[in-house]
Amino acid sequence: MESGTKADRMLGSAAAGEVQIGRALLSVSDKTGIIEFARGLDELGIEIVSTGGTARELGEAGIPVRSITDLTGFPEIMDGRVKTLHPKLYAGLLAVRSNIDHVESAREHDVEPVDLVCVNLYPFERTAATRGVSDAEVIENIDIGGPTMIRAAAKNFPFAAPVVSPESYDAVLAELRDSDRRLSLQTRESLAAEAFAYTARYDTAIVRWFQERNEDFPPLMLRAFERVLELPYGENPHQRAAYYTQVGARTHVLSMVAQLSGKELSFNNLLDLDSARLLLAEFKVPACVIVKHNNPCGVALGSTALEAYGRALACDPMSAYGGVACLNKRVDAELAAALGEQFIEVLLARGYDDDALEQLTSKRRNMRILDDRERRNPNLLDPALRQVVGGMLVQDRDSDVEERADMQVVSERRPSETEYQELAFAWRVCKHVRSNAIVLTRGGATVGIGAGQMSRVDAVQIAIEKAQSSLAGAVLASDAFFPFADGPKLALEAGITAIIQPGGSVRDPEVVEAVDNAGASMVFTSRRHFRH
Numbered sequence: 001m002e003s004g005t006k007a008d009r010m011l012g013s014a015a016a017g018e019v020q021i022g023r024a025l026l027s028v029s030d031k032t033g034i035i036e037f038a039r040g041l042d043e044l045g046i047e048i049v050s051t052g053g054t055a056r057e058l059g060e061a062g063i064p065v066r067s068i069t070d071l072t073g074f075p076e077i078m079d080g081r082v083k084t085l086h087p088k089l090y091a092g093l094l095a096v097r098s099n100i101d102h103v104e105s106a107r108e109h110d111v112e113p114v115d116l117v118c119v120n121l122y123p124f125e126r127t128a129a130t131r132g133v134s135d136a137e138v139i140e141n142i143d144i145g146g147p148t149m150i151r152a153a154a155k156n157f158p159f160a161a162p163v164v165s166p167e168s169y170d171a172v173l174a175e176l177r178d179s180d181r182r183l184s185l186q187t188r189e190s191l192a193a194e195a196f197a198y199t200a201r202y203d204t205a206i207v208r209w210f211q212e213r214n215e216d217f218p219p220l221m222l223r224a225f226e227r228v229l230e231l232p233y234g235e236n237p238h239q240r241a242a243y244y245t246q247v248g249a250r251t252h253v254l255s256m257v258a259q260l261s262g263k264e265l266s267f268n269n270l271l272d273l274d275s276a277r278l279l280l281a282e283f284k285v286p287a288c289v290i291v292k293h294n295n296p297c298g299v300a301l302g303s304t305a306l307e308a309y310g311r312a313l314a315c316d317p318m319s320a321y322g323g324v325a326c327l328n329k330r331v332d333a334e335l336a337a338a339l340g341e342q343f344i345e346v347l348l349a350r351g352y353d354d355d356a357l358e359q360l361t362s363k364r365r366n367m368r369i370l371d372d373r374e375r376r377n378p379n380l381l382d383p384a385l386r387q388v389v390g391g392m393l394v395q396d397r398d399s400d401v402e403e404r405a406d407m408q409v410v411s412e413r414r415p416s417e418t419e420y421q422e423l424a425f426a427w428r429v430c431k432h433v434r435s436n437a438i439v440l441t442r443g444g445a446t447v448g449i450g451a452g453q454m455s456r457v458d459a460v461q462i463a464i465e466k467a468q469s470s471l472a473g474a475v476l477a478s479d480a481f482f483p484f485a486d487g488p489k490l491a492l493e494a495g496i497t498a499i500i501q502p503g504g505s506v507r508d509p510e511v512v513e514a515v516d517n518a519g520a521s522m523v524f525t526s527r528r529h530f531r532h
Contacts, residue, residue: 016158158194262368300445426477
C-alpha cells in the first residue's frame with residue numbers, strides 16, 4: 001500500500017482555504033446525483049474513498065473507488081455499525097494544515113488527509129414516521145459515523161470541506177474546475193454552516209422521538225424549522241419575513257396546497273389562513289369560514305358550498321371585504337360566480353371545476369387561489385408554541401370541545417333539540433375567536449361576532465350591532481364566564497333564546513336569574529376557551 005507515500009505527497013503545510021482537494025470520502029444514504037458528482041471528482045483527478053453501498057454503486061458505474069478499509073486498515077464490522085469510526089480518518093479530517101505539529105504528527109502515524117467529505121445520513125425522520133415501524137428499526141436508523149464525519153470536516157472547514165446536500169454538488173464541482181481543485185474560504189464556511197444545521201436538524205428529530213415517548217414537557221425542548229417560503233414582507237411592509245415549517249410535523253398550513261393563481265402569499269395571509277383552516281376542520285358538512293385580521297367574521301354550514309358561502313358572507317359583508325375565505329368542498333361555476341363578486345385576498349377550497357377556475361382567474365387576477373389537496377389530519381397532540389421575548393410558551397392545543405353529556409343546564413327551561421344543536425355550533429366557532437369572544441348564531445350560521453374586546457359586555461354589544469337582522473331565536477356563545485348579568489341582559493333583550501358559557505363566576509346566580517326572567521335557557525360547559 002502507498003499510504004505513506006501519498007501522505008507525504010498530499011499532506012503538506014497549507015494556509016486556510018488553500019488546500020487543493022486531492023481526496024474525497026463519499027458515504028451517502030440518499031444517492032441522488034452521487035454518480036455524477038463522483039464522476040466529476042474523478043475527472044479532476046481526485047481520489048474517491050467510499051463505504052458500503054455507496055462504494056458498490058460507484059464501482060458498478062465504473063468509477064474508481066478506494067474502500068474505507070484500505071484507508072484506515074480496519075474492516076467494516078457489526079453489520080456496518082462501525083466502518084468510519086477510526087483515528088486515521090479523523091486525524092486526516094481534523095489536521096490543521098497550517099500547524100506544523102499537526103502535519104508532522106499525521107506523517108508520523110501514516111495519516112492520509114481527507115480534503116472533502118460528501119455525506120448524508122440514515123433516513124431517521126422518514127423511518128420514524130412510517131406506520132407500524134418497530135422501535136428497533138427506528139433506533140437502527142440513528143446514524144453515528146455520518147454526523148461525526150460531517151462535524152469533523154465542518155469544524156476544520158479551512159482545510160476540509162463538508163458537502164451534505166445533493167443540491168450543492170453542481171456548484172462545488174464548478175468551483176473545483178474553475179479554481180484548480182480549490183474551494184474558497186467563503187464557500188467552505190457556507191458549507192460548514194449548512195453542515196452544522198443539517199446535523200442539528202437530525203439530532204433534533206432523534207431527541208423529539210425519544211421525548212415524545214416519555215415526557216410532555218421535557219426540561220429541554222428542541223424543535224427544528226426549515227424555510228420553505230420567502231415572504232414579500234411581514235405584518236407591515238418594513239418588516240422582513242419568511243415561512244418556516246416544523247421539521248417532522250405531519251402537516252402544516254401549506255402542506256399539499258397548490259397555488260393556482262394570484263399574487264404571492266403574505267405573512268398576514270398565512271396567519272389568517274391558519275386560523276381559517278383550524279376552524280373549518282371542525283365541520284364535515286359543507287362549510288365556509290371567512291377570516292379577517294385573524295378573527296372569523298363569518299362562519300356557516302349549508303346544504304351546498306354555495307349556500308354555506310352565502311350565509312357566511314351575510315354575517316358581516318363589510319368585514320369580509322379583503323378577507324380569507326376557506327371552503328371544505330369543491331368550487332363549481334355557480335359558486336365561482338358568487339365568489340367573483342367579492343374582493344377576497346385568499347380563497348382556499350378542495351378543488352375547482354375548470355370553468356370555475358377560468359371565471360375566477362379572469363375576474364379576480366390578483367386573488368390568491370389555493371387548491372387544498374391535503375387529506376391527512378394534523379397532529380393535534382403536538383403542543384402549541386408561542387414565542388415571547390427570549391423565550392417560548394408551550395401548551396397543549398385547545399383541540400376539542402365539550403360534548404352535551406359534559407354540560408349542565410342551569411336555567412329553569414331546558415334548551416330544545418334545535419337549540420342544543422345551535423349551541424354546539426356556536427361553541428365550536430367561539431373557540432376560534434379572539435378573547436373576549438361572543439358569537440351569535442342562528443340556523444348554523446354566525447349572525448354577529450364580538451372579538452378581542454377587553455370588556456365582555458362590549459363584546460356582546462359589538463356582536464349585536466354586527467347583526468344584519470333581528471336576533472329573535474338566535475343563540476349566544478361566550479368563551480368565558482360573564483362576570484355580571486349586564487352582558488346576558490343585552491343579548492336577551494335583543495332576542496337571544498339560549499346561551500352557552502363556561503360558568504364559574506361568583507355572580508353566576510344573578511346571570512341565571514336574568515336568563516330565567518327572560519324565559520331563555522342556559523348551559524354551562526365548565527371549561528373556558530380563551531384565545532389570546
